[in-house]
Amino acid sequence: MKFKNKLWLAALFLTLTGCNNFEEMNTDPARSSETQPEFLLASAEKRASDLMYDSYFNGRIGMELSQYWMGTDKTSDGRFLFTNEGLWSGLYAGPLMDLQEIQNYYDQHPQESNPHTLAVAEVLKAWLFHVLTDVYIDIPYSQALKGDDIPQPAFDKGKDVYAGLLASLKKQVDVLQNTASGAIRGDIIANGDPKQWVRIANALRIRIALRMADAQPAEAKTVIEEAVKNTLTSVSQDAFFPYNLTTTTNRFPYNDVERPLVEFAVTSTLVDYLKTVNDPRLPIYARPDETQGQYIGKVYGTEANAPTMIGLSKPGVVAYSGSAKGYMITYAEIAFAKAEAAARGMNVGPESAEALYQEAVKASLAQWGVTDAKVVATYLESVPYKAGNWKNVIGTQKWLALYMQGIQAWMERLRLDPKKPDGSILFINPASGSLDPDVTDVPKRLKYPSATRTNNAVNSQQATQSIGGDTQAIKNWWDIF
Numbered sequence: 001m002k003f004k005n006k007l008w009l010a011a012l013f014l015t016l017t018g019c020n021n022f023e024e025m026n027t028d029p030a031r032s033s034e035t036q037p038e039f040l041l042a043s044a045e046k047r048a049s050d051l052m053y054d055s056y057f058n059g060r061i062g063m064e065l066s067q068y069w070m071g072t073d074k075t076s077d078g079r080f081l082f083t084n085e086g087l088w089s090g091l092y093a094g095p096l097m098d099l100q101e102i103q104n105y106y107d108q109h110p111q112e113s114n115p116h117t118l119a120v121a122e123v124l125k126a127w128l129f130h131v132l133t134d135v136y137i138d139i140p141y142s143q144a145l146k147g148d149d150i151p152q153p154a155f156d157k158g159k160d161v162y163a164g165l166l167a168s169l170k171k172q173v174d175v176l177q178n179t180a181s182g183a184i185r186g187d188i189i190a191n192g193d194p195k196q197w198v199r200i201a202n203a204l205r206i207r208i209a210l211r212m213a214d215a216q217p218a219e220a221k222t223v224i225e226e227a228v229k230n231t232l233t234s235v236s237q238d239a240f241f242p243y244n245l246t247t248t249t250n251r252f253p254y255n256d257v258e259r260p261l262v263e264f265a266v267t268s269t270l271v272d273y274l275k276t277v278n279d280p281r282l283p284i285y286a287r288p289d290e291t292q293g294q295y296i297g298k299v300y301g302t303e304a305n306a307p308t309m310i311g312l313s314k315p316g317v318v319a320y321s322g323s324a325k326g327y328m329i330t331y332a333e334i335a336f337a338k339a340e341a342a343a344r345g346m347n348v349g350p351e352s353a354e355a356l357y358q359e360a361v362k363a364s365l366a367q368w369g370v371t372d373a374k375v376v377a378t379y380l381e382s383v384p385y386k387a388g389n390w391k392n393v394i395g396t397q398k399w400l401a402l403y404m405q406g407i408q409a410w411m412e413r414l415r416l417d418p419k420k421p422d423g424s425i426l427f428i429n430p431a432s433g434s435l436d437p438d439v440t441d442v443p444k445r446l447k448y449p450s451a452t453r454t455n456n457a458v459n460s461q462q463a464t465q466s467i468g469g470d471t472q473a474i475k476n477w478w479d480i481f
Contacts (some may be wrong), residue, residue, distance in 0.1 A: 009219060034076055037102045037117055038186030042150040044098035044121070045188050046250075048128055049241035049326035051091060052407070055254045056084045059264060062406020064066040065411055065442055066399070067427050068285075069315060070298045078301050080442075080472060081435035085449035087135065091128050092144065099125050100145040116181035116194050119172040123201045126165045126172075127328060131210055133161040134411050135446050137476050140456075152456045153462035158477045162212055166223055169205045171229075171409045173198050189239055189328060200239045200255040202231035203329045205312065207408075210337050212478040221346050228348045232331040241326035251465035261320060269427060271297030273396070273420065277382050278369045285403055286313040301430020318368070319404060327405055331369050335360035336398040343390040357394060364401035371453040383421070394417045396426060413477050414444060436472055443472035444479060 048173045051057060060077040062071040069080045077083075099121040106113040132139045145154035156164070176194045184192035190200065209223035221454060232238070243252040251257060266286040274282040275295065289296050289311055298312050312385055318324060338348045339356035348356070358380055386393050395418025402409040413427065420426050427442070434440050447470050453460045464470040 038203050040098045040101050041186035044095040048095035050253050053253045057087045058406045066409035067267050067269040070267050073263050075304050079430045079435040088449045093432050114182050115179045116184050119175040122172050133158050137467045154459050169201045172202045178191050180209040191343040199231050200229040203334050214480050215478040224341050231336045235331050238330045239328040245322045252324040255322040256320040257322040267300045268297035271295050284368050285316045289313050299431045332363040333399045335363045357385045393421050438471045444475045
């Protein structure tokens, strides 16, 4: 059986296909010798990206809570009643366990240990644990992924998880920069380039530190000012999983290759704002409705129409493409982070906050294929930087730049709560009302999954008490405004 598993995974690795069957592999640390690290790394990257861009976790949760999309066939998610709890178990039992298996393998085969591969695995872990702690707050972290040794791990406080992630990422940067090592085999995201992984690790440090900038400004400042010295500097360095159309199992998780998908319409929140500023990304983010040939968004939080898509714009062709990029983190996000850091008085280089803001907008436009100099210049004139209003100016543009990265956009909405630059409301409450009695505007987190509350009852109950209750109204520790 071990021999067959190795041959099967090798074939999958070479073709980047068949990853949907990995769920049955590598869940027991005692079996780590069955699968070599390069296959585990490839599996983890694919499975992680598939979950980040899953039609439910991204489409129904992230894209709706960031008010990019609204369901048409099913609208309860846009009114905060979620029915799929699998993000938690999907990350822990899927890519995180694959990444832990790399360490387990090297523990059993120390002569094969590869510090750079281990460092990449830890960077990827940090990315995924950050998603988990932002979505749920207190989570299993220091005792997680121990298998039968610790079947019911304790929950770490969200603030402690942040500290652990930042310390780990700093350590991995040092390893990748200063340690000689063999090739990083199996890496699909950065093609085994340790220099790119340093840039990615520092980009994640910036993302994490900026998110806690209001709660721990001094600590955030220290991390950001160091990390900006060696991070992403162009759109060509964007970190993403490269989906393609060649095979069904390696297509972007949500696409219309085989059939038209009509589960979502773009929101009027998004469409109307893009129209207001004559944003050149409008025909990329949305497509004209099929009856009037116009861009018409669905009012967020309204019940289903009958028939559901008549007179409404679907998400753009790029959003449905089987070869869309599964972004992990982008230069545009880092450029906006630098602009905000400068606006907050941090030392991120000689450029002004305004110049960094303009660079960030350009980066987002370029990421989506808008590069015509005249078009870019005209657009920048319509969305000028205003120092006294930086939170709304940067916040709205960063929201636009994070399109398709639903969970990250939701978290940035919670952190900044931006309005339009003129001070008017950007995000609205569900038009037909919330289905969660605790939340009227937007959920601040997701509830712990029922399986976790049952199988790890004592620790999940302690976590519930620690954060102030297991409801969607509980704010994360960094969300202080």
